[in-house]
Amino acid sequence: MRKIRLSIAQKLITALGVLMLTSYSLLVSFYLTKLYHNSLEKGELLAQKQSIQYIDQFTASINTSLASLTTVRDALLQMRSDGVQSRSYAVHMLETVVRNNPDLIGCYTVWEPDAFDRQDAKNRMASGYDDETGRFVPYVVRTNNGLEAIPTVDYNMLNGDGDFYQVVKQSKKFTLFDPYPYNLNGKDIVVTSFILPILENGRFLGIVGGDISLQTVQDKIRSIRPLGGHASIITSNNYYLANGAYPDLVMKPYEMWEGGDSINDYKKSFSTIQYTPDRHADGQMLRILIPIRIQDFTWHFEMVIPKSNMLTQYYSSLWSSILIAAATVILMSLLAWLMLKKIVLGNIKKVIQVTSAVAIGNEKLKLDIRSNDEFETMANHFNRMVDFRKEAEHLIQHQATHDLVTGFPNRYGYSRYAETITGSNGQFALLYIDLDRFKIINETLDYTMGDMLLKQVGNRIFEVTGQAGRVFRFGGDEFVVLLDEISYLGQAMAVAARILSVIAEPIKMKGRLFYLTASIGMSVQQEWTPGTGDRLVKESDIALYVAKKQRNTYKLYSPMMNNVPTKELILENSMFEALESNQFMLHYQPKLEIGTGRIHGVEALLRWKHPEFGMVSPLEFIPIAEKTGFIILLGEWVLRTACRQAKQWERMGLDSILVSVNMSMLQFQQQDIVAGIKSIIEEAGVRPEQIELELTESIFMENPEHTLRILHELQALGLKLSLDDFGTGYSSLSYLQNIPIHYLKLDKSFIRGIVRDIRKQMIFKSIIVIAHNLNMKVVTEGVETAEELQIIKEHNCDLMQGYLFSPPVTPERFVELFRSDKCPEE
Structure with a gap:
């Protein structure tokens, strides 16, 4: 009979408990999370709803008043056009506007002198609403005894609380004023005004306007308190028009909360909902800011509700859920422990014993479990893993002691x-x-x-x-x-x-x-x-x-x-520091045109003044730089410094000086060599034809196709190219005809003993003839005697370089040499 294979899940009833606990915890968490967000959403919707309701009522009231004032303005203009002006009828219209708009504390019209009916002189002290000059300035105001028409005062002030007339006169546009104090019949009140200009063909005749008492607005704002919150109205100039919780802030600047940006950034969006710190206590506040648009002016309505007030139901459910969850966890943990102890611990003890032994290196033990379930499968896998580990250790030991490429021991x-x-x-x-x-x-x-x-x-x-x-x-x-x-x-x-x-x-x-x-x-x-x-x-x-x-x-x-290696090691280890501390410098050896005797150019020669060894020969440190690869960084420094020096000489009036710089084979093998040289030249601001790159024959020993391509790209930039130390290395006349070279530099070994060696003279002459036929100029290095100069001159050599004319000199000394046409002292 086949055995029934029981899974470990069937033996571990605690798994079910854990699953139930996890599911219950997830459900509780989901419920509380949803309740949390629903509570916030309800609060936000309530705040938005009441905010929009108030804004609709407020703007409707303002717009109704504006429509009435517009009607009055149009009627007054029509009366004036028809020539039937009546001051008493105009006052009657103003009274009708105040009577039909309960939010208005009063409305008024102010006309320019003689602008209404040209009867100002006849109306001096004729009524209670004209001023002492007879100017038509009626103000219909609401009083305890009804409506009363009185003259408007302080309308000619140029700035301050009474400049409402002058502001509109200047702008000729509808204006909505921030709150300002006003004395009405001996009583100080705070009002806000909206005023329309009276224009005739663009000519300013006067104004018609209405006032709203801030006390009226404040009373309505104070009644808006959803979830214990409060509302405010903020003017376009960021002052409180009304504040339902803090009336003392009215007419004062808006207060930002801690960590908030400017109020203007807060007001940028059409409608914004934020949770911010409470300015007056600990905790978070919901802030809803909605614009109130009145023609070209924008005020803002702000609703503020404590976040904690919005989460009352959430906190109530939270504590009950925590208590139920804690009781469930304790009960399920107890059941899981009892089941685990009975079913699993025995096999786990075996696993611990064997794995502990293997961990300290005893790989002979095997995990022997025969339970016909996942524990037995795990034991088999573990035993195979130990076998694999032994094989892997042997392999790792071999790889640790042997080179992967050649297979030899490392x-x-x-x-x-x-x-x-x-x-x-x-x-x-x-x-x-x-x-x-x-x-x-x-x-x-x-x-x-x-x-x-x-x-x-x-x-x-x-x-x-x-x-x-x-x-x-x-x-x-x-x-x-x-x-x-x-x-x-x-x-x-x-x-x-x-x-x-x-x-x-x-x-x-x-x-x-x-x-x-x-x-x-x-x-x-x-x-x-x-x-x-x-x-x-x-x-x-x-x-x-x-x-x-x-x-x-x-x-x-x-x-x-x-x-032997001591000095070389010191030089190698100090190269980077030498470059950073300006120990390297460039000296310049002039090149002379043999035919004219003029200086044609200079060769930049690297020098190193070491703090311990003094002046170090390039024959010592250049091979070290090439071996370590430092020659790439050093070569860039030489080229950059030489280009800057060429630009400086150009500014000093030393024109047409060709500055040559030596390039190493390692530099030529860089993939971005052309782009790097171009960048350095452009950075220094010199013309490419002012720079000459001196190359040795060794660059053709490795990858000549790559080298030839690079040379053509450098020539296309306008740079001059010369082949240095010709005849000392991989010399071959066959490649001269294929490379874009402007100058051929003969090594000083060519002219050593040339004065008395006819064979050397013939070789020298042959090379010059070949070079000229290939459109190259020839430079002879190392000319030290007048006899050597005479011979190379007879064989039509173009340029010479050597101690006969000048050793390598500093940039300052070269300037003196160039201007004086005198050889420097050696």
Whole structure:
């Protein structure tokens, strides 16, 4: 009979309890969240509803009053047009407006002198609503005894509380005034006025307006208190027109809450709802701001309700829900514990025991659970995981001690192997191998090709070493061969020579031939002690440093080598600091036109004034900069400084000076070399034709197609190009006809001894003829004697550079030289 497989979920009844508890908690949370938002929404809707109701009533009242005043204004103009003006009838119309608009405390009209009926003189003291000049200025005001017509006062004030007439007279537009105090029949009141101008063909005749007492507005605002909140009206100038909770704020500036922006930002949107801090107590306040638009003027109605008042029902439900949830949690937790203790704890105890043992390295134990459920499945998976872990540890240990590209042991593998050596019957030799210029080849190609090259080199080294030693790859382009139990030093030297030979043999990959060389540093120890492994590496590394000075050779370590790298290491480590602290400087060696004797240009030559070593020769620090890659940053600095100097000379009146700057092969291999040079030239503000880039023949050794493309792009920018040190390196007349070169610079080795060497003179002349035929000018470097100058002049050389005319000088000294046409003293 087949066993019934029970799931762990069936045994864990607590899972149901947890599910119920989770569901109940989610339902309670959902209910409370919904109740919370509903409470806020109800409060917001109530506040909006009452706000809109009041605004509708308020604007309707104002608009009704405005319509009545407009009717009065039109009627007065018609009377004037018809010539039937009647002051008493006009007052009657004003009385009708006040009587039909209960929110008005009064209304009035003020006419310019003789503008109404041209009868001002006849109406002096003729009625109770004309002033002493007879000017028609009636003000119909509501009193305890009914309506009374009196003259309007203070209408001629230019500013202040009585300037309502002058303001409208100037603007000729409808105006809604902020609250201002007014004395009415000896009683001080605060009113707000809305006034219409009386115009005839654009001519100002007077005004008609109405006043509303702020007490009336305040009484209505005070009655609006939804959920214990209050309302306010804010004028366009940000003053309180009315405030239902704080009447003392009327006519005072609007108060922003703590952390709020300006009131104008608050009023920008058509309608805004915000929760802000309470200005008068702790807690949050709901603020609803709605505009009240009266023709071209905008006031705002603000409703403020304490947020806590909106959440009364929510807080009541919250506490009851918390009590029920707490009781449910306690009950379900008790039931879950009882079920868990009975069903699960036994198997969990087994899991803890085995996993604890595995955690401390005891991988022999197995998890033995036979419960025909998920626990048994978990135990099987765990046992398989332990097996996989053992395999993975072996793999990790191998990867930690071996190089992934070549498969040889790495530096860590060397250290582990060195710890296992206990003694020997012979000497030990360590060969530290570094591939020459491999970094340049690797950056020119893609890194996949570089890895393939390293594999082939490693295989060749392994074949040479055979059973006599072990091969390690320390990283990058560095290999190490440890020869153990050699009988005499010659054996190690023979292996080193053979390794150099096999590495120098061409390597063919993907249809291309690659030529590599290597440098080897060697160290030999008579016996093996605990520190021998590290000592061999250290000593052979020093010997390698010396070997790389010559390349394609090997050097045996001797104690005298310990001091060799000291200065080089100091220079290497201080280059960045030197650039930042202005230790580098440029000197400029003039180039002379042989035919005219004029200065044609200068070559910018880098100098380093080291705080410890003084002036350091470029022959010392340039190779270090190229090896570390610092030459890229340094080359940019040289070009930028030379361009700025050329611009400075131009401002000083030294025109047409061609400034040449040397470029390294590493700079040319940068993908953005053209854009970088263009940016530096534009930044300095010099013309491209003022700058000459001096290149060596070595740039054609790696990726000549890329180099040729770059040269054409630089020529297209307008830069001058010259080939420096021609004849000292990869010289080939065949490539001269294909490259866009303007100047050919002959190395000083061409003219050493040229005075007495006819063969050298013939070679010199041939090169000049070829260069001229290719439209190139020839510059001869290192001219130091008058005899040398005479010979190169006879062979039609174009330019000369050398100590005969001037050594490299400072920018200031060059200016003196250029202006005086005198050679500087050496």
